[in-house]
Amino acid sequence: MTAIDLGLPALGGLDDVPTTEEPGKAKDYKSDQEVRWCPGCGDYIVLNTVQSFLPSLGLKRENIVFVSGIGCSSRFPYYMNTYGMHSIHGRAPAIATGLATSRPDLSVWVVTGDGDALSIGGNHLIHTLRRNVNLTILLFNNRIYGLTKGQYSPTSDQGMVTKSTPMGSVDTPFNPISLALGAEATFVGRALDSDKKGLSEVLGAAAAHRGSALVEIYQNCPIFNDGAFDVLKDKDEAASRLIPLRSGEPVTFGPQGEYAVVRSGFGGLEVAATSEVATADIVTHDPTIDDPAYAFALSRLDDQTLTHTPTGIFRQVQRPTYDDAAREQVSKARHDKPADLQAVLTGNDTWTVS
Amino acid sequence: MTTDDSTALRASRSTEVTRLERVVVRFAGDSGDGMQLTGDRFTSEAAAFGNDLATLPNFPAEIRAPQGTLPGVSSFQLHFADYDILTPGDRPDVLVAMNPAALKSNIGDVPRGGTVIVNTDEFTSRNLTKVGYESDPLSDESLEPYTVHHVAMSTLTKGALESTGLGKKDAERAKNMFALGLLSWMYHRPTEGTERFLREKFAGKPVLAEANVLAFRAGWNYGETTESFATTYEVAPASLPSGTYRQITGNLALAYGILAAGQQSELPVMFGSYPITPASDVLHEISKHKNFGVTTFQAEDEIASIGAALGASYGGALGVTSTSGPGVALKSETVGFGVMTELPLIVIDVQRGGPSTGLPTKTEQADLLQAMHGRNGESPVPIVAPASPGDCFDAALEAARIALTYRTPVFLLSDGAIANGSEPWLIPNVETLPDLRVNFATEPNATDGSGEFWPYVRDTETLAREWALPGTPDLQHRIGGLEKQDGAGNISYDPDNHERMVRLRQAKIDGITVPEATVDDPTGDASVLALGWGSTYGPIGAACRRVRAAGLPIAQVHLRHLNPLPANLGEILAAYDRVVLPEMNLGQLAQLLRARYLVDIISHTKVAGQPFKAEELADTFTDIITSSNGKEGHL
């Protein structure tokens, strides 16, 4: 995946990370720890996909770090034979910000869930995206609290009956993609846990992106919210619900491409029957559009019911990263004025006692 | 008069000159009157002259409290002397009151016979009513116990500035410099520094520079030419230990200590912070020194600021975060995570009055138990507390030593009094600073011969675990907040393992080597011990001197290390009939020591947002000494 040249230095997300001739295989990325998710959990397949995918980056394994928060998906680092930190509920983006800023030679990945990233850690997530810290954030969205045994989450359907909402949840859910775009995230993508190919493609682009890359992964929790995304995996249903986003191509979908995405009022987008619109009116996907409004409009096609669900890369633009800029200030300061501790301690206003 | 040259003002001294050993001056006025600046300059003049000094700024939390009201009063107290002093002074010998509110809220502290200099221009009936004066204190008898000087500072300043073309309002704003000039004259202070300072401060606005210098000189000349002041005073330079000195506040010394810790450890510093009074100046200062390899991160909240610091520590930096009490409450979760992951981290808490938002600009020592116990589970954290502004530098280096050697979060408990207070500081020679370099893990260390890296294999002496940095080949490992298997560091729910790990973490902190406590007992026969920690060092020390000067013996011990405590403390406490422990809280250290040593400590407490006065402590100590005479064998 090539980075898009916007006239800025075309740095990739991994440019400072040492590479190796022998990146190993998926098995080299498996730790010796027994994986303890529930049988059938979508996390397994994501873990396998990530382990198979990572060697393709050609990085030294010791320069990869996974930082997670708390929740089922946040056990992820224990299963990876890389460096890893299973941190505190919601705080992984903050901790990873410190690590990525002080260590440009590391490929830093954040693993989080819908409760972790959007509820307790919502503040850290939006500020990390706004700063554009060079991190790849995998947001496992299963629309439920799994580890605490089944309470509704900030992405659960309104009206959902759970242990903590016997009369149905009255909360309005977040759309994580819309939220990230509202925070002006420079890279936003989505994939299904079961779609190994689609997920690997988005992961590849996310890793190559310099800045914060948020990847929402629809993940099935067979224990507490089974089948939440089944309509997107169902042979008959999927084609008319999933909207695959491919850069440079018209946004059409359906078994025979019978649906298309066209512009609507107020700069929004809507789904129309391909046969009823002029070809020129069909939107050609361009994730590099600087104005996040286009990607936001794409994210609004999906209304929680998964009727029209775009997958792939919504937005991919270049903007200076926080960590590059912070390091640049330090190196400039060092270059301009060598540190002289004695001079600082002495200051300008002294007197001598003899 | 021209101010183009910077020739010093010289007094012809027709007045009588009295020599004094020490003086306490307090400038008080409205928040907008520039009292902090005035006090700072007077302090610099005293420092330049070679006096020993200590200062106590006191200002409202509001940025612009309503003008002329009692809550809007801002003051700055300076104690300067010809000998080494320990406190900013209990009571001002001289009060400069710029308005009725300043007079009303400060006159109670002035001893009978003290000097009061008032700006009469502000004593209008409107201003008097605003603060509840029913009659004008300048014309009724209420100020009879004092020597009062009526000076129309606003009018005189405006008059002196006529030639500058400044509007009346702007001209009047320089009246604080008039007051400074007058006091500088009264105390024979050197003036070159202040004039230079004003010219530099207003370098971009020559008219204002000129105006302020003119006002300053007008104040000086007023003293010189009017006959209202019959006496001027001289306080000779103090004979401090030889060396080069500068003036320093606690927050500045903390910032320098962190820079020094980065240099001495040869580690990059990641300083994560979120603005909070009274700690923000540490962030401001450190952010000016990025050339030391320091990254400052102003986070979205307290939690992220400590998170980023800890994340950087994981990557091999020295992580530091700074805050005040309310921020510590938010950081507690990450401190606990640092305890579990055993990573170095310095948490600076510049304490202020609590609970909750409390008194942001006032001092207190009530976060000790929060630092000691304010986390879930058995979560021991070392605590270091500086005793004075200058001591903040050494305390920061000591916190870094403990954090790096033992791989642990460390609390550094400063407080509002020493954060903003200043004192002369014997500038350390960087050659003499401690070596804080650390060794990172380079080899697999598993004790089962598997060739793996086990993150929780410990040094047998310090019990510190190995610090393996991401990027090191073959040492890939995972750490986290779940309980760790001893050695291997994998997740473990085994009951025996948890028991062992809880005790190991505690033993590691208990085993930190800290210097023994030293007893100051000049006569060697004291039966009462005055114990303290942190910023109470000054008032307790000054009180002990007073008690001794009155012929009574008293011993003093001051604690810098609160966790772990010095190994000889129990023995010391047992050696005295009575132990009195003044604290600016409701007896937090007393509670810890009673529990630990079963000593019936007399807890003397105060939570008024202000430091102890030496006088009140001397009275307390004297009472205890005299009442315990004849009670031999109390223990």
Ligand code: SF4
């Ligand atoms: S509770 Fe759900 S999300 Fe958690 S491990 Fe089990 S199946 Fe997976």
